[in-house]
Amino acid sequence: MTTKQFFTTENLIRATGPFAIAAGLIFAAIQPIHPPDYLPSVTTGTWAAFMYAKLAMCLFFLVGITGIYSKQANRAGWLGLAGFALLIVTWFLQAGFIFTEGFILPVATNVAPQFVESFLTVANGTQPTMDIGPAGALYGVVGLCYMFGGLVFGIATLRAGVLPKWAAILLAVAAVLTPAAALVPHEFQRLAGIPVGLAIAWLGVGVWFGREPAAAPVSAQSTLRPAAQ
Numbered sequence: 001m002t003t004k005q006f007f008t009t010e011n012l013i014r015a016t017g018p019f020a021i022a023a024g025l026i027f028a029a030i031q032p033i034h035p036p037d038y039l040p041s042v043t044t045g046t047w048a049a050f051m052y053a054k055l056a057m058c059l060f061f062l063v064g065i066t067g068i069y070s071k072q073a074n075r076a077g078w079l080g081l082a083g084f085a086l087l088i089v090t091w092f093l094q095a096g097f098i099f100t101e102g103f104i105l106p107v108a109t110n111v112a113p114q115f116v117e118s119f120l121t122v123a124n125g126t127q128p129t130m131d132i133g134p135a136g137a138l139y140g141v142v143g144l145c146y147m148f149g150g151l152v153f154g155i156a157t158l159r160a161g162v163l164p165k166w167a168a169i170l171l172a173v174a175a176v177l178t179p180a181a182a183l184v185p186h187e188f189q190r191l192a193g194i195p196v197g198l199a200i201a202w203l204g205v206g207v208w209f210g211r212e213p214a215a216a217p218v219s220a221q222s223t224l225r226p227a228a229q
Contacts, residue, residue: 016067017208023060024201031190031197033108037124040211051102058095062088064204068163069153075160075194078155083153092146093138099123121129125189133187141177146186150175150196162211 035041035050069076069084071151075221076084105116118128122139154172156163181192 013067013070014208016063016070017204017206018203019060020064021070021201022204023057023064024197024199024204025196027058028059028194028197028201029056029059030192034190036072037120039109039120040184042101042109042120048102048106051098054098055095055102057065058091058098061091061200062095064154064200064207065091065206066202067198068157068187071210072157072160072162075162076156077159079152080156080160083149083151083156086145086149087126087153090149091143093142097135097139097142099146147175147178150199154199163203166197167206170202171199205228 030050030053035044035046065084065087069080072078072080080119100119109116114130115132118130118132119135120129122132122136148168151172154168154170154175157163157168158172161205174192178192181189
């Protein structure tokens, strides 16, 4: 196989499948074992390892979701594009929060512990003791994009009929049930992310191993006829 034959659109889209699988599995796996989002955790090696893994996960999500959308772009329509855009915004902004948690908060713990505690409130749901600027509102945007992006993208994927339908249903249902996690204690709220991660991984499997969707049939009326002589 020549380089030109390898770097086809189909092969490049298929190559994003493992990224989606890795992102989804990491996202699902870290939920039940994530260190507590409180000051004592921030300077531990466990916290650092999780933040590094989560930052890689965000990058994998950006690549993987792009591949999932590209696999079905010609059938997903505007609904698919909207869901794709919302999910890209979700993980782009989330990467910024995780970078801060992994590289800035541990350094600031000794000199500005109150700021660190207040910044962590965006994740643990408690009230900040000092002003952290627009971080809280921006994290709310992440949550809304995550919920509506998963719902819309799941519906569009189901309608497109290119990737596994049950994965699309799982994504949509898990996303719309996300607000219900606020009704349970904080230590259990993260578990709501497990089905979303599994759904993305499942869709990644569909991208990696699935066939190219058949082209839509061309109707007789739309067939071009030669002009009369």
